[in-house]
Amino acid sequence: MTVDASRGAEAPPELVQLLTPEGERVEHPAYDIDLSPEEIRALYRDLVLVRRVDMEAVALQRQGELGIWASLLGQEAAQIGSGRALTDADMAFPTYREHGVAWCRGVDPVNLLGLFRGVNHGGWDPADHNFHLYTIVIGSQTLHAVGYAMGIQRDGADAASIVYFGDGATSQGDVNEAFIWASVFNAPVVFFCQNNQWAISEPLEKQSKIPLYRRASGFGFPGVRVDGNDVFACLAVTRQALKNAREGQGPTLIEAFTYRMGAHTTSDDPTRYRVATELEAWKLKDPIERVKAYMFKSQIGDQDFFDAVDAEAADLGRDVRKRCLEMPDPAPLEIFEHVYVEPNAMLAEERDQYAAYLATFEGGE
Amino acid sequence: MSTLTLAKALNDGLRAAMEDDPKVLIMGEDVGKLGGVFRVTDGLYKDFGDSRVIDTPLAESGIIGTAIGLALRGYRPVCEIQFDGFVFPAADQIITQLAKMPLRSLGKLRLPVVVRIPCGGGIGAVEHHSESPEAYFTHTAGLRVVACSNPADAYHMIQQAIRCEDPVIFFEPKRRYWDKAVVDKAAEALPMHRGVVARPGTDVTVLAYGPMVKTCLEAATAAAEEGRSLEVVDLRSLSPLDTDLIFESVRKTGRCVVAHEAPVNSGLGAEIAARVTEACFYNLEAPVLRAGGFSTPYPPSRLEDDYLPDLDRVLDAVDRTFAF
């Protein structure tokens, strides 16, 4: 057996970073960003508010108000940075964890809860926000995003699509097919992979022997790894990739290197498969703390500002909770709605039979 | 004799199979350190190591496709599909390859692959986590399809499935994973493709499998209080069907209801109804009726109690067989 000399001899992965974990602004030769104090304050507010929504959802699940919840804790910067890079005309395709992107797209947070509460399969109209429904089947949405981008291309529109997926998802056939399609058709799509290091209990090594962003070159388009806990870098890199896509330069794979600080979902118990020290190490790279430190240092935000954001977050949490509890259960006969554009006779008969059956219980039993 | 949950019984069955035969491998997503999201493979990774309990990349087509390759090389892979709704990315490998390869080789190739699928609803899950996809597989010749309903069957049937030389799709009733029962591990197991009369009765035959067996047994208890005697048959094997047992029961009772969670439209109940009608036409007092899911996608979980046929819906079907 011959040894492949090139293996392991590749350059170490490069990480685009504009803000260090300590809150220092750093330069990057290829990516820079000029943000006004106002914009920085807005990003900070986004980060804090989505973390608060997430926290409230976890609490609601613990109290039995949601069946399950997939927390975005630790991934706020990747989602806000990329989400704020989108124009209104761009279209986003999420997994089930993109609560921060949803926020950027103007989806009312309480509408995210319906699916997890079990009252609907997705509580918003994708067209209202250019934000597609959550996709639970791993990887499926990557192909949809590419097809959508092909449509944008045909229409000659000034837009791009972006698709979110995880490190685990990169193993799926659909995702690899999406890479091929995007490349062959030069589709205006950005592949935004949040490498949060885990696919439930499986660490990245179970999915890939090379850094994920390097996969792109084999498919014929650029790949870049960005510090996923750096909201400035995520914004800069995504903005550039979207611009390239809109200008006809085809797809980009962005690997946002981040960490799932919570459990996979509220049903998961990470103590079974990962050590606590890993989380401690990542806490030092917290996506919110570094922005706060930078803002303090550069006097973009003072204590009054931070207090005001915290107060707004507390209000938002209360409001989300209140409206979650008010969400009505769907009526039984809604089961039969929207299966087809118009109900067919067989389905209508089933519905009528079930309505009649339900009526037999009324007032009795 | 030991009292086990259904999940633990499967776990013990897998362990016994792995101890019996070093060629048995466990493959799937999160089956290793985590022990599977339902803990069915709990502890196996620790005791057999990562060469026998394999956390695979996240790709169902890959899991089944490589299991086929391993089987061609003499291994006996037991693949876990994490949830029913995620078997579909593997449908191509299962239907076009796993089911047909033995026949194409004129029987020279054997594919002793087991595909374990937690199935059915009732656990308050989000979409794709409560499906009953059995009819897709019973419709596919070349696959053997079974469903356990209780811990004892789980323990014995999983081992039979692993010993089987054909591919077996093995359905596990996820809302019954935590149900406990006494398991006699030393008892002689019924052959895998035989059904069983779970509760004898005289007035109407109720056919069920997997998660619905318990529901139908409860329905039988309720019916007995009103003086009606239900014979509940646990099919256990969905392909092939134990038609001898089914026909024998229906000839005795003259009435038949099939219950499953899957939509009745083109479901397994339709096949059973057709066969019962052909074989028992002159014994039937009423048409074979079905209690099952609606012809809609599985609803959001707050509506699943409406969607899933419960005790009342089973009894309603029973009542209707007496109305003819």
Ligand SMILES: Cc1ncc(C[n+]2csc(CCOP(=O)(O)OP(=O)(O)O)c2C)c(N)n1
């Ligand atoms: C096709 C498919 N297979 C399995 C699952 C079960 N599942 C849900 S999330 C998940 C892990 C996903 O990991 P990753 O892609 O890294 O995303 P993350 O959850 O970490 O954001 C798995 C296996 C699924 N939803 N879809």
Ligand SMILES: [Mg+2]
């Ligand atoms: Mg992940």
